[in-house]
Amino acid sequence: DVKVTQSSRYLVKRTGEKVFLECVQDMDHENMFWYRQDPGLGLRLIYFSYDVKMKEKGDIPEGYSVSREKKERFSLILESASTNQTSMYLCASSLRGVASNEQFFGPGTRLTVL
Amino acid sequence: KQEVTQIPAALSVPEGENLVLNCSFTDSAIYNLQWFRQDPGKGLTSLLLIQSSQREQTSGRLNASLDKSSGRSTLYIAASQPGDSATYLCAVEDSNYQLIWGAGTKLIIKP
Numbered sequence A: 001d002v003k004v005t006q007s008s009r010y011l012v013k014r015t016g017e018k019v020f021l022e023c024v025q026d027m028d029h030e031n032m033f034w035y036r037q038d039p040g041l042g043l044r045l046i047y048f049s050y051d052v053k054m055k056e057k058g059d060i061p062e063g064y065s066v067s068r069e070k071k072e073r074f075s076l077i078l079e080s081a082s083t084n085q086t087s088m089y090l091c092a093s094s095l096r097g098v099a100s101n102e103q104f105f106g107p108g109t110r111l112t113v114l
Numbered sequence B: 001k002q003e004v005t006q007i008p009a010a011l012s013v014p015e016g017e018n019l020v021l022n023c024s025f026t027d028s029a030i031y032n033l034q035w036f037r038q039d040p041g042k043g044l045t046s047l048l049l050i051q052s053s054q055r056e057q058t059s060g061r062l063n064a065s066l067d068k069s070s071g072r073s074t075l076y077i078a079a080s081q082p083g084d085s086a087t088y089l090c091a092v093e094d095s096n097y098q099l100i101w102g103a104g105t106k107l108i109i110k111p
Helices: none
Strands: A004-006 A010-013 A019-025 A031-038 A042-049 A064-070 A073-078 A087-094 A109-113 B004-007 B010-014 B019-025 B032-038 B044-051 B056-059 B062-067 B072-077 B086-093 B099-101 B105-110
Touching (some): A019 A087, A019 A109, A031 A073, A042 B086, A073 A087, B010 B019, B019 B032, B019 B086, B019 B105, B032 B062, B044 B056, B044 B072
Parallel strands (some): B010 B105
Antiparallel strands (some): A004 A019, A019 A073, A031 A042, A031 A087, A064 A073, A087 A109, B004 B019, B032 B044, B032 B086, B056 B062, B062 B072, B086 B099
16 A cells, blocks of 8 residues: 655644655655645645655745655755644555556644644 | 535544545646545555546445536445544645645544
8 A cells, every 4th residue: 555654633733833744655756745634625735746856836835835855755845934834744655657646644743833 | 726615524423424525626636645544643545546547446345436527527336334524635636746635524424
């Protein structure tokens, strides 16, 4: 079974702090994704990566950056956390290049910024 | 721009009933459509994936259909159980391999 893990289930940070959210997948997937999920807004894509050291902006990249130094790991970075970044963050992975591949999700990290 | 809509936003039915959840999309140029389940405070679990060339997929008590020409998909749940209570999300994969999401239907099955 595909396994996608996220470093924390719950995280509380203060405004202005630098925050790292880590995601690791164990199925050698090329594609990795970071979403945030907010009530009434559904899932919104922040960034995605098709390969090591590659990254592409999603729909809402402002205030975020990412790092993909190894194939299995995709990190989301909040350079200076703000209260409007309080949200549920979901990481996903899938095989590359061929359409119609499933995305597999991690359990999510609920981030609260005070 | 592709938009995905799920109606209703919430649904409550007695245990044992068969039910249908709806998903519609505005652009028929999709690669696939996926249905996911999300339990409160948890991540997403993939239920069914229908490729653009397919009309339906089945898994146990779940059956998902796809009508690309009309931009509609349905998720049919037979003989509902309290354990089916969750939020159900549909998403379509576009030509950039990205998923476009609906806002979900919150389903409550009453014992």
